[in-house]
Amino acid sequence: MSFSLALTEEQVATQKWAHEFSEREIRPVAPEYDESEAFPWPVVEKAREVGLYGLEYYQMAGADETGLTSAIVSEELTWGCAGITLSIFGTGLALAGLAGSGTPEQFATWAPKMFEKEDGSIALGAFGVTEPGAGSDVSSLRTRAEKTEGGWLLNGTKVFITNGGIADVHVIVATVDPTLGHKGQATFVVPPGTPGIAGGKKERKLGIRASHTAEVILTDCFVPDECLLGGEDLLRRKMESAKTGTSTRKSGALSTFEATRPLVGAQALGIARAAFEFSRDYAKERIAFGKPIISNQGIAFKLADMAMEIDCARLLVHRAAWMGRAGVPFTQAEGSMSKLKAGEVAVKVTDEAIQILGGYGYIKDYPVEKWHRDSKIYCIFEGTSEIQRLVISRAVAAAGS
Template sequence: MDVRLNEEQQLIQQSVRELARDRIAPRAREIDATGEFPWDVVEMFRAHDLFALPFPAEYGGLSGSALTLNLAIEEVAKACATSALILAVQALGAYPIMLGGSDEQKQHFLPDLASGKKLAAYALTEPGAGSDAAGMETRATRQGDDYVITGSKIWITDGGVADTIVVFAKTDPKGGARGVSAFVLDNARELKGFTATQIHGKLGIRGSNTAELHFDEVLVPAANLLGEEGSGFGLAMRVLDRSRPGVAAQALGIAQGALDYAVGYARERKQFGKAIAEFQAIQFMIADMEAQTAAARAVVYHASQLIDDHSPEVTHFAALAKLLASDAAMKVTTDAVQVLGGYGYVNEYPVERMMRDAKITQIYEGTNQIQRLVIARSLLRD
């Protein structure tokens, strides 16, 4: 799992690290406290061409490399998980078009996503269909040159701010997984019958726009169908293989940010006449935090490189990366709170926010229980 970054990747990593430290970290606490979507961060990403990272050059992108994108997500997540999620979801919403779209669809939709002119979202989960995505009830019915979409989606990141939303719906209600199709809703917020209701009261990633989407006979041109009817479920799973290392990179960044803060605090905090960093109990905690973070990083980078190499092992290692990194983030942030003691429990210090943010990485893009199923099945099938 020895992944070596090339010169361009190292430069991007360093520039995003500086941007996150100087411009995003000072905003992180306010974003969490207000729960308001950080449009200033979106503008910052646009100005620095960060939205272009997941896209090939022919569509206005910078690299199209999953590893390069995930390096950036990790660096932003060290400072603010909400801001990192904006980058990750721009890629998530674009992947169905990149993987399943025609050349004409790619030329039409991707340049505006690569520039950040339009934000993207990915609408798969429903109130009654989370891990069981094939059990969705949203319907798409062909009427002449259009499809009519009726139903609802929930927990859709950026669903209320996105302009381009890929929606999965049943074109064959009795077809199970083979009855699912994928559609691109362009300028979604302007479509008649479409509404997005923001979900409030979240434990973490509070500045992220999380929405419930409702489709009341929304008309979508038949030209916006991705691939063939019935190919949507397979496309959705291919997208998740590609996007899970992005969530893993977010989790990795959260863990590293918490570890860095805990180490700095332990050096400065004095008890019994000396820095708590001198106590073996603290040293062992920090050593374990570093071990978990470093191990997760190795797998996240490896899975990202496998995507870039078009390896058949992507499904297995994407699930491994998501599982290991998110579990590490939860453990490392919890331990960081412990290192800070009472100060770790109040929002004057960032580690309690990081602990709250870490939890969602064990849930979205497929729960960690689902990741374990994916990993076990790939081994047993082999």
């Protein structure tokens, strides 16, 4: 497929449809869920009714030909509220973990169960990598997977897991041989109703408060052999080649985060755009010293920079989303670039938006302070800004003579 960032007619219509949903169903209830920190089940239910819930599943199955549909839908929904969007799309991370490490048969078995329970109601998925002592340093995971008769026993504690404990299907990365770092790790599906897996402490957060974040505790959690993603032969070969130093394969965690970065960037963009639009309109109306504040260059130039930075981030996000779908490898760390830029733009733009609103930007009667709180997570989860710079710098160092 030739490189193009032009949206098709169908994508423009999808963008409009997602925006209308966001404006009608998400933005009006955003403050309420931000305050209560409750999981927004009614909104997720509405998203399901219109076909937005599980959209990433269909897109992964080939419905999104250019990769851009997922990006534009993500941006439109986070324009309404990032926390609620993460409740609608949080399962996508587990889905990407399954797609990244599982066989096509495993994907076909488990992916539908992440979105729908047997009784037809909504199901959720969660992807558990992070632990108290291992966040950026994924190679130091301590959750153990031990081979036993007919399957594997999982033991350990995961922290900060989106949908952790309330998910129906958990995808868990555990270490089989800790001496091999991430090459000694394997990814497991923990099916619905499995004993030995439980949600722990639910975190209270600065932002994205409608999204459920909690510990996941695994205590002699038995999963059958078929839950080892990729199968035992592949794991054995991976570990053997790691021992002989010939393996170049990335861990399930690393390849999953690489695949989801452009979409995480797209979410950050939605927050930035919301703050930009709101502060632009405010600046046109707010009168100070007898004229609208936008007529001061000090304010207008801020808005100019905000518009430019959002565009710049969107180009990187759409390029990476297109590359991901077309199967073009991120040789210059294009996925990391997109997530890093979009996350930092969201923080900067929401900060400037508060400044443009003055005191009104700082109080809860206006939405801008929430957008600023929501934006910060995009510099932390799925690889912090420092880790993205590490990935980019390695690509830079590997290029040239």
